[in-house]
Amino acid sequence: MPESITGRPGETIELTDVTKRYPGQAEPAVEAVSMVIPAGEVVVLVGPSGCGKTTTMKMINRLIEPTSGTITIGGTDVLTLDPDQHRRDIGYVIQQIGLFPHKRIEDNIGLLPKRLGWSRSRVRARVAELLELVGLPADYARRYPRELSGGQQQRVGVARALAADPPVMLMDEPFGATDPITRDHLQNEFLRLQREVRKTIVFVTHDFDEALKMGDRIAVLRPRSVIAQYDTPEAILAAPADDYVASFIGAGGQLKKLALLRLRDVELAPAPRVGGLPRIVVDATVRDALDLMLGEGSDVVLVTGDFGDDAEVLGSLHLQTVMGAAAGKAGNP
Amino acid sequence: MTFAEYVRENWITIVNDTILHFDVTLGAVAIAVVIGVGLGMLTYRHSTLAALATTTTGAFLTIPSVALLGVLIAPFGLGVLPVLVALVVYALLPITRNTIVGLQEVDPAVVEAGRGMGLSRTRVLWDLRLPLAWPVIFAGVRVSTQIIIGIAAIGAWVQGPGLGNQIFNGLGRFGGANSLNQVLTGTLGIVVLALLFDLALAGVARLTTSRGLRA
Ligand SMILES: Nc1ncnc2c1ncn2[C@@H]1O[C@H](COP(=O)(O)OP(=O)(O)OP(=O)(O)O)[C@@H](O)[C@H]1O
Ligand SMILES: [Mg+2]
Numbered sequence: 001m002p003e004s005i006t007g008r009p010g011e012t013i014e015l016t017d018v019t020k021r022y023p024g025q026a027e028p029a030v031e032a033v034s035m036v037i038p039a040g041e042v043v044v045l046v047g048p049s050g051c052g053k054t055t056t057m058k059m060i061n062r063l064i065e066p067t068s069g070t071i072t073i074g075g076t077d078v079l080t081l082d083p084d085q086h087r088r089d090i091g092y093v094i095q096q097i098g099l100f101p102h103k104r105i106e107d108n109i110g111l112l113p114k115r116l117g118w119s120r121s122r123v124r125a126r127v128a129e130l131l132e133l134v135g136l137p138a139d140y141a142r143r144y145p146r147e148l149s150g151g152q153q154q155r156v157g158v159a160r161a162l163a164a165d166p167p168v169m170l171m172d173e174p175f176g177a178t179d180p181i182t183r184d185h186l187q188n189e190f191l192r193l194q195r196e197v198r199k200t201i202v203f204v205t206h207d208f209d210e211a212l213k214m215g216d217r218i219a220v221l222r223p224r225s226v227i228a229q230y231d232t233p234e235a236i237l238a239a240p241a242d243d244y245v246a247s248f249i250g251a252g253g254q255l256k257k258l259a260l261l262r263l264r265d266v267e268l269a270p271a272p273r274v275g276g277l278p279r280i281v282v283d284a285t286v287r288d289a290l291d292l293m294l295g296e297g298s299d300v301v302l303v304t305g306d307f308g309d310d311a312e313v314l315g316s317l318h319l320q321t322v323m324g325a326a327a328g329k330a331g332n333p
Numbered sequence: 334m335t336f337a338e339y340v341r342e343n344w345i346t347i348v349n350d351t352i353l354h355f356d357v358t359l360g361a362v363a364i365a366v367v368i369g370v371g372l373g374m375l376t377y378r379h380s381t382l383a384a385l386a387t388t389t390t391g392a393f394l395t396i397p398s399v400a401l402l403g404v405l406i407a408p409f410g411l412g413v414l415p416v417l418v419a420l421v422v423y424a425l426l427p428i429t430r431n432t433i434v435g436l437q438e439v440d441p442a443v444v445e446a447g448r449g450m451g452l453s454r455t456r457v458l459w460d461l462r463l464p465l466a467w468p469v470i471f472a473g474v475r476v477s478t479q480i481i482i483g484i485a486a487i488g489a490w491v492q493g494p495g496l497g498n499q500i501f502n503g504l505g506r507f508g509g510a511n512s513l514n515q516v517l518t519g520t521l522g523i524v525v526l527a528l529l530f531d532l533a534l535a536g537v538a539r540l541t542t543s544r545g546l547r548a
Contacts, residue, residue, distance in 0.1 A: 061449060063445065063448060063449060083451075084451045084452070084453050085451065086451070087448070087449060087450060087451035088450065088451035090449075092446070092449035092450060094442060094445055094446055094449065096440075096442035096445075097442065097446075098440070098442035098443050098444075098445055098446030098447075099443075099446070100443060100446070100447070100461060101440075101443070101465065101543075101545050101546060102464045102465055102543035102545045102546050103543070103545065104545070111450070111460075112450045112451065115451075115452070115456075144543075144544060144545030145545060146545060157446075160446075160450070161450075164450075
């Protein structure tokens with residue numbers, strides 16, 4: 001990866017007793033929220049519609065000013081900063097995408113870098129780099145937003161937010177407007193991207209499965225943004241704090257847990273010397289392996305290093321181990 | 334003398350009147366764009382101010398042109414100046430109103446994205462709102478032009494320039510030689526000029542609107 005993309009690593013965000021009371025409203029929209037968002041992590045805010053997710057997020061880039069409380073980024077109180085200056089250091093992806101329809105894709109992405117005084121050639125190189133990063137062909141730079149599909153526009157929105165290499169990203173239901181298949185694809189691309197860029201990301205969704213997939217940590221919110229539970233996906237699945245959180249997990253909690261566990265993190269048994277066993281690649285999840293077992297009617301599968309029949313066999317996975325994993329024993333962190 | 338003969342014999346005067354008519358209309362529209370768009374930009378964010386701007390400029394349009402021109406003689410005398418001022422006054426409503434509506438109706442998501450990346454309010458106005466509202470604003474410019482190109486003819490009453498002179502001369506000695514030809518020349522000239530003007534403005538609209546906004 002070129003250096004500019006991974007240039008500025010994430011910074012820690014800290015909210016302390018943050019409250020937002022909209023004028024003329026009896027109840028605060030956000031009440032006394034305190035949370036630490038560790039540098040370089042993806043923290044997902046999940047909760048029902050109207051619980052205050054967007055309000056909480058927009059207070060971080062000061063599109064909404066908190067009524068009380070403090071927010072710091074990298075130790076600096078954001079209220080002491082010039083708001084416009086402050087926002088240039090925060091990538092912001094809004095749910096409605098909000099591309100500038102009268103500007104070409106290259107100018108949508110390059111607008112902020114240009115305003116920051118980057119040279120023409122540097123901006124052009126940055127645009128090319130980001131288009132590649134989000135998986136769009138280079139010649140899309142010359143297109144206008146209306147000439148792109150919804151999913152493609154969404155990727156441009158992410159590229160635009162990354163343009164000036166901000167240490168912090170705020171993403172409000174960034175994949176909300178897409179069909180399940182495109183959404184899954186964008187999520188995977190985004191996770192790959194984040195492994196490279198290591199930004200601090202606040203990600204809003206009301207889809208708990210998306211939260212499980214995307215988050216290093218998840219904050220399950222009640223109305224007024226009150227935190228019901230704030231922990232890793234594994235910990236929330238293993239021990240939901242109360243019925244409210246459990247209701248978010250919904251049915252199939254055990255399967256969801258297995259979907260978080262990659263085969264590479266599971267202790268494998270030596271490969272048996274019998275032929276004809278189903279094979280699965282080590283990047284897959286334990287849930288995928290279980291699915292394969294059920295589909296093939298086999299209680300053991302071979303785990304391989306790569307796709308293909310001649311790929312190296314790393315070991316085998318037994319149904320027993322899967323059941324142990326569900327109970328939280330087989331993990332090998 | 335037939336109409337064709339009249340035109341052939343007097344074409345220098347007619348062309349001259351047409352050019353002057355065009356000039357005073359263009360000048361008035363240009364000034365009205367500066368004032369109207371400016372007024373729109375200053376008021377679109379405050380609903381009461383915006384309403385005030387549209388009702389005021391709307392009220393202007395109801396003043397009878399003869400009355401307005403008569404009143405303007407006192408400060409501006411006779412000739413082109415009172416005509417220009419009157420035309421600007423009449424051109425304001427469509428431009429001002431369309432500017433306000435255009436600026437207000439810009440997709441809020443676009444504005445939020447702009448503010449979110451750290452663009453100031455002023456930058457959002459100039460870089461995002463104005464170019465996005467431009468097709469709407471320009472539609473107002475075209476309506477204004479059509480309105481005042483006809484009104485400009487009345488300007489001859491205060492010795493203003495343009496095709497109105499043909500009409501007023503003809504009407505002044507109606508029944509006399511060529512009086513009908515004069516009225517006809519002035520009227521048709523204005524209709525043709527209005528058509529060509531609008532065609533030209535349609536071209537300008539195309540050239541000044543981003544390709545990303547065209548359907
Ligand atoms: N500008 C505003 N003025 C007054 N009340 C507001 C304003 N914006 C939001 N609210 C209220 O604050 C509460 C929280 O809104 P917010 O947009 O943060 O919810 P959300 O969790 O993002 O919901 P969703 O999932 O539907 O996007 C809601 O009850 C909403 O009605
Ligand atoms: Mg929201």
